[in-house]
Amino acid sequence: MKNKIHPIHQGTVLLLLACLFTALCSGCVNLKPTADVTKQYALGSEAGALMLTTEPESVLYIARPNLPGYIEGLHLQYRSANSEVISLSKARWIEPLDQGIARTIGELLLESGKHTVSGYYPWPQKNRNAAQLKVNFFRFGGSADGQIELSAYWELVGADGEVENQGLFTAKGIEWQVGDAESLVAGLNQALVELVLDVGSL
Numbered sequence: 001m002k003n004k005i006h007p008i009h010q011g012t013v014l015l016l017l018a019c020l021f022t023a024l025c026s027g028c029v030n031l032k033p034t035a036d037v038t039k040q041y042a043l044g045s046e047a048g049a050l051m052l053t054t055e056p057e058s059v060l061y062i063a064r065p066n067l068p069g070y071i072e073g074l075h076l077q078y079r080s081a082n083s084e085v086i087s088l089s090k091a092r093w094i095e096p097l098d099q100g101i102a103r104t105i106g107e108l109l110l111e112s113g114k115h116t117v118s119g120y121y122p123w124p125q126k127n128r129n130a131a132q133l134k135v136n137f138f139r140f141g142g143s144a145d146g147q148i149e150l151s152a153y154w155e156l157v158g159a160d161g162e163v164e165n166q167g168l169f170t171a172k173g174i175e176w177q178v179g180d181a182e183s184l185v186a187g188l189n190q191a192l193v194e195l196v197l198d199v200g201s202l
Contacts, residue, residue, distance in 0.1 A: 040094040041076065041185045043192065044104040059130040060109060060156075062102045062120035066136040072097060076181050078142035079149065086144075091181035097140070101192070105133065108196045131164065132157045133199065140188070148174035148187035154199055169198040 071077060074096070075087035093100060099122055106120040118127040125132070133156055139149040150171040156164045171191035177183040 038090045038092055039181060040092050041181060042094045043100040043185065043189060044107050045189070058114070059116045059118050059127055061118050061125045061127065061130040061132050062106045062109075063125075063132045063134045064121035065098050065101045065105075065152075066134075067098055067101075067140060068137070071137075071140055076141075076184055078144060078178070078184065080144045088179065088181050088184070101135075101137075101140075104189070104192050105135070105196060108193060109133075112196070129159050131159060135195075142176045142178070142184050142187065144178060146175050146178050148176055148184075148191050150174075150188065150191035150195065152195060154195070156199065165200070167198055169195050171195075 070085055074092045076091045076093065077085050077087050080086055095103075102120040102122075106117045109115045110117050118130040119125060133154065135152050135154045137150070137152045139151045141149055143149050148171050151169065153166070153168050155166045158164045171194060174187045174190050174194075176187040
C-alpha cells in the first residue's frame with residue numbers, strides 16, 4: 001500500500017515550492033547588468049596617415065612584426081622589477097598588437113613623404129617590386145620604474161631578397177606613468193616614431 005501525502009502536508013510542500021520559485025525569479029529580475037568599463041586603445045596618431053604630395057623614393061611593404069609570445073595578446077602589459085609581466089586592468093588593445101604595429105609603422109612611413117606603402121600585415125603583398133620592412137621586437141611595453149621598453153632588430157629587404165639596410169633600435173629616455181594606460185600608449189607611439197627615424201625614413 002502506497003503512502004499518501006496528507007493534504008495539509010501537500011499544501012505546505014506546494015507553498016514552499018511556490019516561495020522558492022518566486023525567490024529565484026525575483027533574484028533573476030533584480031540582477032542589474034554592469035557596464036563594461038574596459039577601455040580599448042589603438043596605436044598610432046589620431047589623424048592617421050597623410051596623403052602624399054611629393055614623388056616617393058621607394059615602395060615598401062610592412063611585413064608582420066615578430067613579437068615575443070607573452071605580449072601577443074590584447075592586454076596592455078608592463079614588467080616588474082623581478083621580471084613579472086603585469087597586465088593593466090580595464091585596458092585592452094582594440095586590435096591584435098602585430099597588426100596595430102604594422103599599421104602604425106605604415107602610417108609613419110606615409111607621413112614621411114619618402115615612401116609609398118603598398119600594404120602592411122595582414123594585407124597581402126601584391127606589389128612584387130616593393131621592398132619589405134621586417135621588424136623583430138625583443139621588448140614592447142613599459143617597466144615598473146616608469147620607462148618605456150621597446151627594442152627591436154629591423155631589416156629592409158629588397159624585392160630581390162637582398163638586405164638593403166638593417167639596424168638595432170632601443171628606445172631611451174621615454175617615460176610613462178606606471179599603471180596609466182594612456183601614458184603607456186603615448187610612450188609606445190613615441191618609441192615607434194623613433195624606431196622609424198632609426199630606419200632613416202623620416
